[in-house]
Amino acid sequence: MKASALSCLLGGTLVAAATFNPVDKIHKRDVAKSDPYYPSPWMNPEADGWAEAYIQAKDFVSQLTLAEKVNLTTGVGWQGEQCVGQVGAIPRLGLRSLCMHDAPIGVRGSDYNSAFPSGQTTAATWDRVLMYRRGFAMGSEAKGKGITVLLGPVAGPIGRSPEGGRNWEGFSVDPVLTGIGMAQTVSGMQDAGTIACAKHFVGNEQENFRQTGESHGYGYDIAESLSSNIDDKTMHELYLWPFADAIRAGVGSIMCSYTQVNNSYGCQNSKLLNNLLKDELGFQGFVMSDWQAQHTGAASAVAGLDMSMPGDTEFNTGLSYWGTNLTLAVLNGTVPAYRVDDMALRIMAALFKVRGTIDMDPINFSFWTSDTYGPVHWVAQEGYQEINSHVDVREDHGSLIREIAAKGTVLLKNTGSLPLKKPKFIAVIGEDAGSNPNGPNGCSDHGCDDGTLGMGWGSGTATFPYLVSPDSALQARAIQDGSRYESVLTNYAPDKTKALVSQANVTAIVFVNADSGEGYINVDGNMGDRKNLTLWKNGDDLVKNVSSWCDNTIVVLHTPGPVLLTEWYDNPNITAILWAGMPGQESGNSIADVLYGNVNPAARSPFTWGKTREDYGADILYKPNNGGDAPQVDFTEGVFIDYRQFDKAGAEVLYEFGYGLSYTTFEYSNIKVEKSGAGKYTPTVGKTDAAPTFGNYSEDLSDYLFPKDEFPYIYQYIYPYLNTTDAKKASADPHYGQTAEEFLPPHATDSDAQPYLRSSGGNSPGGNRQLYDIMYTITADITNTGSIVGEEVPQLYLSLGGPDDPKVVLRDFDRLRIDPGQTTQFTARLTRRDLSNWDTEAQDWVISDHKKIAYVGRSSRKLDLQIELA
Numbered sequence: 001m002k003a004s005a006l007s008c009l010l011g012g013t014l015v016a017a018a019t020f021n022p023v024d025k026i027h028k029r030d031v032a033k034s035d036p037y038y039p040s041p042w043m044n045p046e047a048d049g050w051a052e053a054y055i056q057a058k059d060f061v062s063q064l065t066l067a068e069k070v071n072l073t074t075g076v077g078w079q080g081e082q083c084v085g086q087v088g089a090i091p092r093l094g095l096r097s098l099c100m101h102d103a104p105i106g107v108r109g110s111d112y113n114s115a116f117p118s119g120q121t122t123a124a125t126w127d128r129v130l131m132y133r134r135g136f137a138m139g140s141e142a143k144g145k146g147i148t149v150l151l152g153p154v155a156g157p158i159g160r161s162p163e164g165g166r167n168w169e170g171f172s173v174d175p176v177l178t179g180i181g182m183a184q185t186v187s188g189m190q191d192a193g194t195i196a197c198a199k200h201f202v203g204n205e206q207e208n209f210r211q212t213g214e215s216h217g218y219g220y221d222i223a224e225s226l227s228s229n230i231d232d233k234t235m236h237e238l239y240l241w242p243f244a245d246a247i248r249a250g251v252g253s254i255m256c257s258y259t260q261v262n263n264s265y266g267c268q269n270s271k272l273l274n275n276l277l278k279d280e281l282g283f284q285g286f287v288m289s290d291w292q293a294q295h296t297g298a299a300s301a302v303a304g305l306d307m308s309m310p311g312d313t314e315f316n317t318g319l320s321y322w323g324t325n326l327t328l329a330v331l332n333g334t335v336p337a338y339r340v341d342d343m344a345l346r347i348m349a350a351l352f353k354v355r356g357t358i359d360m361d362p363i364n365f366s367f368w369t370s371d372t373y374g375p376v377h378w379v380a381q382e383g384y385q386e387i388n389s390h391v392d393v394r395e396d397h398g399s400l401i402r403e404i405a406a407k408g409t410v411l412l413k414n415t416g417s418l419p420l421k422k423p424k425f426i427a428v429i430g431e432d433a434g435s436n437p438n439g440p441n442g443c444s445d446h447g448c449d450d451g452t453l454g455m456g457w458g459s460g461t462a463t464f465p466y467l468v469s470p471d472s473a474l475q476a477r478a479i480q481d482g483s484r485y486e487s488v489l490t491n492y493a494p495d496k497t498k499a500l501v502s503q504a505n506v507t508a509i510v511f512v513n514a515d516s517g518e519g520y521i522n523v524d525g526n527m528g529d530r531k532n533l534t535l536w537k538n539g540d541d542l543v544k545n546v547s548s549w550c551d552n553t554i555v556v557l558h559t560p561g562p563v564l565l566t567e568w569y570d571n572p573n574i575t576a577i578l579w580a581g582m583p584g585q586e587s588g589n590s591i592a593d594v595l596y597g598n599v600n601p602a603a604r605s606p607f608t609w610g611k612t613r614e615d616y617g618a619d620i621l622y623k624p625n626n627g628g629d630a631p632q633v634d635f636t637e638g639v640f641i642d643y644r645q646f647d648k649a650g651a652e653v654l655y656e657f658g659y660g661l662s663y664t665t666f667e668y669s670n671i672k673v674e675k676s677g678a679g680k681y682t683p684t685v686g687k688t689d690a691a692p693t694f695g696n697y698s699e700d701l702s703d704y705l706f707p708k709d710e711f712p713y714i715y716q717y718i719y720p721y722l723n724t725t726d727a728k729k730a731s732a733d734p735h736y737g738q739t740a741e742e743f744l745p746p747h748a749t750d751s752d753a754q755p756y757l758r759s760s761g762g763n764s765p766g767g768n769r770q771l772y773d774i775m776y777t778i779t780a781d782i783t784n785t786g787s788i789v790g791e792e793v794p795q796l797y798l799s800l801g802g803p804d805d806p807k808v809v810l811r812d813f814d815r816l817r818i819d820p821g822q823t824t825q826f827t828a829r830l831t832r833r834d835l836s837n838w839d840t841e842a843q844d845w846v847i848s849d850h851k852k853i854a855y856v857g858r859s860s861r862k863l864d865l866q867i868e869l870a
């Protein structure tokens with residue numbers, strides 16, 4: 001078995017079984033609650049962008065038997081097939097098993113695929129076209145491997161706390177920048193023929209305590225996953241926002257998360273899935289569970305879950321909340337037939353919408369091994385054949401990766417040492433400049449910080465086809481230029497380092513990093529979430545030492561978010577600081593492009609670089625705070641995360657959100673606003689149709705018996721069949737026999753026509769279509785006042801004006817290429833949603849009476865121009 005598969009298999013038990021840590025014995029708290037919301041909305045036949053797919057899916061699903069429908073909804077179990085998750089096939093109609101596979105930066109656990117820059121690094125480009133092209137390239141690679149759904153992009157976590165382990169997988173702490181990243185990536189992936197999966201829905205903001213098994217492995221005796229307690233306004237204005245953009249872009253699937261929201265699990269929270277996602281936002285695709293995030297059968301079905309991943313109750317139990325149980329639940333009337341029809345319809349509609357057909361490339365790799373031949377059914381060790389064809393899907397994506405990472409590298413400080421021009425002598429210092437001695441894929445799921453950091457750790461990773469280290473790329477460039485070049489690729493050789501960087505004519509480039517990842521791997525005491533905001537491996541001492549010995553020290557940072565630079569950033573010997581994020585396979589080439597000015601930097605920081613940890617406000621919960629019950633994380637800061645919090649507190653920053661330098665200079669002038677003729681907002685009215693059912697099904701239990709004569713039972717495989725016509729025995733559930741009335745909430749099985757929510761889109765996914773009306777168009781002139789061509793990222797901020805509103809919020813931006821001496825017009829738009837607040841009384845978006853001011857500037861704190869909106 002490959003290392004990556006092993007660590008995932010072990011999941012939370014990777015840490016040696018520890019005795020349970022004593023948790024604070026505080027008395028049981030009054031905890032937040034989530035209101036029930038039923039029934040689960042069924043697909044809308046006329047939804048924008050889905051109508052054709054609906055017809056194709058309806059034709060297909062109408063031909064299916066109940067067992068076939070259930071097959072579509074339920075994974076075959078952990079390691080049952082080649083991908084990280086697959087559902088049952090429908091051989092009778094020629095549909096092969098759908099493959100759900102990681103990751104948001106490329107294909108995980110395969111070979112001859114590319115490793116792309118992280119979402120966060122891509123966000124730092126502020127370049128919509130590059131976001132789309134990355135999505136398209138990842139979608140093409142996934143398609144070429146036979147993947148049906150690539151598990152990304154990520155908007156949860158958005159980055160409530162800077163230490164959040166998976167923040168780098170997402171885009172930015174800002175919902176607008178993240179929303180654009182989501183929409184562009186979804187469009188790119190799906191145009192390439194791969195269904196995207198927007199995740200993790202929603203409030204999945206930390207790794208600690210997201211899963212009980214994992215927490216037990218770390219010695220915490222908690223009975224339930226943590227609860228993110230989020231008020232309605234914050235939910236809409238911050239956490240839901242980027243998901244709305246993904247839905248408007250037509251995303252085919254959404255992954256619900258491990259965490260609870262208001263003490264109800266993400267994959268069975270009817271308010272989240274039925275109300276917010278499917279009703280208000282009009283999501284027409286399917287909701288799949290995160291791996292092992294499903295905790296109930298009938299309850300999650302009526303709460304809006306559509307696909308169980310990877311299908312077993314827990315890894316390798318051979319049992320399922322769905323599969324056999326879902327078949328039984330329909331037959332005994334607990335789960336209405338229309339709900340399973342709707343699940344199947346949503347899954348098939350997503351497939352038809354993105355691919356137009358049920359024909360798919362063969363699955364050409366196995367996640368569980370890199371051997372060419374092996375068992376298709378990994379856990380059963382059955383079906384020996386060629387399982388890795390080593391298909392090369394990379395095309396020329398290396399050059400795109402190089403471009404994105406270079407254009408996503410933020411120049412934070414430059415007193416004139418950059419760009420480099422044939423320097424006489426370069427000394428590169430630090431482990432982060434070199435290679436991992438065990439190879440670029442030397443640690444299971446990248447769960448270590450050895451050598452240069454190209455990506456974080458966990459399931460959000462991809463296999464590097466190669467990793468260009470900064471050392472190799474900079475050396476190659478130095479040789480080409482006739483420079484002298486030496487590197488010290490360890491942080492722990494102060495004497496050698498001092499001797500080297502104290503020499504005459506040296507340009508010292510120090511590479512330092514910090515890492516983070518997913519909760520099932522603990523790297524140096526960081527259980528996914530970072531435990532602090534400082535550099536790893538004595539990085540701060542290294543920078544301080546080198547800069548005390550050398551007056552031309554350039555610092556390059558590879559990090560998953562902010563680190564505290566407070567102690568050294570203003571040392572005059574530090575002549576430049578760059579944040580290169582997590583650049584992917586072309587790391588060295590990308591940073592060389594920026595250092596030498598082949599790419600004139602224009603990236604902007606997608607988060608704030610604060611002076612202290614405390615200034616960030618909202619923190620990770622590192623210790624359980626509710627006895628042995630679910631830890632409670634109260635999102636009391638509301639929408640005030642990152643720059644909104646710094647602005648509210650009036651805290652000084654080192655480098656603010658949206659900040660970044662160029663090798664040229666720009667001037668902003670001539671702001672103008674034009675009001676559009678968008679009409680008055682009208683709430684959506686009307687009703688859905690009654691819930692439709694498609695096809696018919698037999699009520700005779702003997703029709704669902706396992707077809708022994710047709711194929712053998714594969715060990716631990718999850719099927720839709722029954723072992724016996726004794727329903728209770730077939731379910732293997734001692735509690736079998738409860739009726740819907742006994743254990744499901746009121747209205748859970750209603751099939752009557754339902755009124756549309758006023759805030760909902762009716763036929764328009766993403767919410768009321770008038771929310772996206774353009775209300776104002778703002779223009780400004782941007783002039784390149786320097787002597788070289790450059791790109792500039794003008795940003796539109798808005799003051800909503802209310803006492804509870806952030807000082808300013810980002811609303812639009814562009815990345816413009818401008819020749820020296822030339823002036824280009826920046827055009828930004830404000831939609832109705834942009835100008836609104838979520839009104840909890842009205843349960844709708846409302847534009848307040850407070851004065852609205854638009855700003856055009858080069859960062860969240862350099863607001864050059866302003867204009868009042870009348």
Ligand SMILES: *[C@@H]1O[C@H](CO)[C@@H](O)[C@H](O)[C@H]1NC(C)=O
Pocket residue numbers: 032033034035229230231232233261262271272
């Ligand atoms: C969580 O509780 C808060 C406070 O009662 C409420 O505003 C919000 O709508 C609830 N959210 C969910 C998803 O239950």
Ligand SMILES: *[C@@H]1O[C@H](CO)[C@@H](O)[C@H](O)[C@H]1NC(C)=O
Pocket residue numbers: 067068071076087088089090091092097711720
């Ligand atoms: C369900 O899927 C499995 C393969 O995953 C397949 O063997 C079986 O025939 C399918 N059942 C039906 C009813 O299509």
Ligand SMILES: *[C@@H]1O[C@H](CO)[C@@H](O)[C@H](O)[C@H]1NC(C)=O
Pocket residue numbers: 296297318319320321323324325730731732733
């Ligand atoms: C059915 O679900 C219950 C839990 O609700 C579980 O205990 C049982 O093992 C499942 N049965 C099968 C056949 O997977």
Ligand SMILES: *[C@@H]1O[C@H](CO)[C@@H](O)[C@H](O)[C@H]1NC(C)=O
Pocket residue numbers: 297298324325326328329330332333334731733735736737738739740
């Ligand atoms: C129906 O089936 C489901 C799934 O096995 C089970 O949980 C429930 O108790 C059953 N109810 C009745 C009334 O048989």
Ligand SMILES: *[C@@H]1O[C@H](CO)[C@@H](O)[C@H](O)[C@H]1NC(C)=O
Pocket residue numbers: 361362363364365386387388389391
């Ligand atoms: C991989 O794809 C190639 C070309 O599409 C095909 O010939 C081969 O059979 C596939 N291999 C597997 C294991 O699916």
Ligand SMILES: *[C@@H]1O[C@H](CO)[C@@H](O)[C@H](O)[C@H]1NC(C)=O
Pocket residue numbers: 424504505
């Ligand atoms: C190199 O260093 C020497 C000694 O400080 C100095 O005289 C010379 O000008 C330097 N050359 C360059 C190209 O910096």
Ligand SMILES: *[C@@H]1O[C@H](CO)[C@@H](O)[C@H](O)[C@H]1NC(C)=O
Pocket residue numbers: 523524525526531532533534535536537538
């Ligand atoms: C922060 O965490 C890193 C990684 O575990 C560690 O190397 C560093 O020493 C820690 N910093 C402090 C100040 O403890």
Ligand SMILES: *[C@@H]1O[C@H](CO)[C@@H](O)[C@H](O)[C@H]1NC(C)=O
Pocket residue numbers: 491492493494495538539541542545
């Ligand atoms: C910094 O320099 C001091 C003095 O030479 C040395 O003791 C220490 O180990 C150095 N630390 C690093 C990380 O270079």
Ligand SMILES: *[C@@H]1O[C@H](CO)[C@@H](O)[C@H](O)[C@H]1NC(C)=O
Pocket residue numbers: 547548549550551571572573
């Ligand atoms: C800057 O570097 C020089 C050596 O070139 C050193 O003497 C001086 O102390 C350094 N200054 C600071 C503030 O570290």
Ligand SMILES: *[C@@H]1O[C@H](CO)[C@@H](O)[C@H](O)[C@H]1NC(C)=O
Pocket residue numbers: 695696697698
């Ligand atoms: C479903 O209806 C069709 C057409 O009326 C019929 O031929 C078929 O036998 C029915 N199937 C089941 C499983 O009841």
Ligand SMILES: *[C@@H]1O[C@H](CO)[C@@H](O)[C@H](O)[C@H]1NC(C)=O
Pocket residue numbers: 318713723730731732
């Ligand atoms: C159903 O039968 C298969 C094959 O005999 C067996 O492996 C499996 O455990 C049985 N499942 C249940 C829930 O009894």
